Amino acid sequence: MISKEETIAKIGTIFNAASDRFDAPALSFWSRFGQQTIDRLSLSSGDRILDVCCGTGASAIPAAISVGSTGQVLGIDIAESLLKLARNKSQQQGLENIEFRYGDFENLGLPSESFDAIVCVFGIFFVPDMVAAVRELWRMVSPGGKLAITSWGEKVFEPANKMFWEAIEIERPDLIKKFTPWDRISDRTSLKALLEAGGATQVEVFADAVTHELISPEDWWTMVLGGGFRGTIDQLNSAARERVRQGNLEFLRTNEVHKLEVDVLYAIAQK
Template sequence: MAVSSPASDPLRGFDPKGTYDAAALDYEQGSRAFWEQLSTRTVDRMALRPGELVLDVPCGTGPSLVRAARDVGAEGRVLGIDYAEQMLAITRDKVAAEGHTNVELRTGDMTDLDLAPGSFDAVICVLGLFFVDDMSALVRSFWELVAPQGRLAITVLGDEFFTPMLDVFIHAVHAERPGFDVVEPWRRTADVDTLRSIMAEGGVPDVEIHSDVDVIPVQPDDWWRIVMGTGLRRTASALEEAEAAGVRRRCEDFMRQQAIREVTLTSHGVVATRA
């Protein structure tokens, strides 16, 4: 069985568009420093040059897109695509604030891009791969868009996702609603060997994979905004109001009792260059 095509639904009803349309503001404000650091690393590894054409999909609130726009300069061009309109609205504001005239933003689905093969010097996908059923097919479609000597960069999350608070959150959810199915799409690409297999099945066998660890300062009052600004929002929103309040209280109490002031996240950055 292909790694990217399991028999059962790997997302189990997870709705990325609805989740991140609703989460956009909290996504931007809850962990902005981490998203920007992750995106900056991704773009830096591509060593973009002035005048290059770049695709960023899904571009989200624009941290990698804005960095790419700076790197390719006025003679270059960056196309950002996302289907979460609220995320794109934040990106538009960032682009306008920095005065970039080399950026185009479109609403669209990354599984149906309708773009010409070989039309980009660089294709960037930060934290998007694990949201589709057939991940290898998505990799293949991205690779087809890369021009000769062009680069593909895909960044995913690792095993540590807001550790130790993710486990605390899940335990709190189960305490409020026993048996609730907490869907964690990012787990699908957390293992490096699995990620390498997905890339190979997508026609990209020769890749570099860089693994990183980030420690993010956090206060108890910050935690719920992080929840509501990430894929965990899907779980919190599915609970009854009183249940969600109970989960929030349990998490914040744990952080105060255990003096939790930081969380750990790991990520993997894949880079491939077309011959």
């Protein structure tokens, strides 16, 4: 049985490695869905925001812009390399109302009811006990404040995702996952139930089925290296990695795949 600490360390290692591609143009979806999460919150000038699993600031930076100079945003992540990129981006934009800090959001020790909005975009499903995680986030939401949790739906970059795992199964069957972390909350009902189980109230879940454009097949491989797939790829030897890459690119070219289907779920709760 893998301990919680080992799980956190493993995830941190994967995303530290993925930081070399994380902000590549092919991964513009991070910013796209981060911005849309913030847009749904209708933040006000002066609001205090906590963004957990903040990555390179895809939602934290738009939040900092929304709350203005009198507001404050705290971004938390376990991948130091992503936090470094986030700090650089916020500095380049001249934002002085945002701080990025290393930490495990389940053990931040921050005061109760201290944030007007708390955001977690594509991160809650990495936690084994999601109900406990939601409960901890909800504890820190101030009266009248909101909790926003964004997750993947049933389709995640299809058909490339399915083709990727088929290629991995040929090379390393032991690396095949029977389910992905977000499968537990990949529909509106299960995501709403999660938030309510964690004590959240007035929960609404919005489903969005969109496409992500590929300028070239190589964009898909950049996406593989810039996200959670990186943990699988880094366990292959160089020959197997190249076979998977070539197979992926050939599939996309042969089938003339220029866009991928993506389902995103946005859950908003108000205290």
